[in-house]
Amino acid sequence: MADALVDVARLGPALVTATGDERWAQPSPSLISGGKSNLTYLLTSPAGELVFRRPPSGNVLATAHDMGREVRVQRALADTPIPVPTIILADEGDLLGYPFYVMNRVAGHVIRDRLPDGYATTEAERQQMGMALVDTLAALHAVDYRAVGLDQHGRPDGYMERQLARWGKQWEATRSSTDHPVEELRARLAQALPRKVMRRSCTAISVSTTA
Incomplete structure (x- = not known):
């Protein structure tokens, strides 16, 4: 393969x-x-x-x-x-x-549902793993995306509604049935959008639970 x-x-x-x-x-x-x-x-x-x-x-x-x-x-x-x-x-x-x-290649462990045998066996080591993840996420959010040349990479304004609209289109393109929990999830996510987002673009987001 x-x-x-x-x-x-x-x-x-x-x-x-x-x-x-x-x-x-x-x-x-x-x-x-x-x-x-x-x-x-x-x-x-x-x-x-x-x-x-x-x-x-x-x-x-x-x-x-x-x-x-x-x-x-x-x-x-x-x-x-x-x-x-x-x-x-x-x-x-x-x-x-x-x-x-x-x-x-950066050597390391891909951790999903369980830790590798003998890895981070103590509470202190597991806490250190969690803090390392948090520290890295904090450092990522502290990066000035404009300074590193990513100012044209995305569009921060309206991110949530665009994501929901994109997921909806992808679901429509790959749906397996008309009665699926994804339909309810999509509707509930649309209802949970901040009010100012809903006023601006709710008509662009399909939230119908029918085919």
């Missing part, structure tokens, strides 16, 4: 150029499972390890798998206190026929 979705014959020479290391001429990709959106692969070679990101194969929702957006944010945060990987190579689709990027 990995070889079919990662064209190493084309990717390898591009990595050699990007890294200046001939040992990346024939990288070996392996899919990192557990992702819920874009596909992530570990690339290995005698030179070490890198990480490759691409959209899923087949039909995808418009703008839902924007590789360029991920690259812009990570590059913008590279010189801030926020821990982000270094982008090694990025392409909008000319090289492999789809957008992708390659970054250095």
Whole structure:
């Protein structure tokens, strides 16, 4: 599966150029499972390890798998206190026929429903983990997005109503039934929007619970 979705014959020479290391001429990709959106692969070679990101194969929702957006944010945060990987190579689709990027691998644990055996076994260590997460989120919110070049990245005004409208459109494009809890959730979220938001754009948000 990995070889079919990662064209190493084309990717390898591009990595050699990007890294200046001939040992990346024939990288070996392996899919990192557990992702819920874009596909992530570990690339290995005698030179070490890198990480490759691409959209899923087949039909995808418009703008839902924007590789360029991920690259812009990570590059913008590279010189801030926020821990982000270094982008090694990025392409909008000319090289492999789809957008992708390659970054250095940052070793660590992906924690979902349980901690790895022997990791953060004491209360103090678990508290330290939680505080590290909070500290990183606080540092992220303290970044001046204009100063790092992200002033054109998004539109802060009207964010909530746009998100709800986008989720509604995505649901309409992928709905599996007309009687689904998502319909009620969408209606309740629309009702919970701040009043000034509802006055301005509630007509743009479909909250009907019928097909």
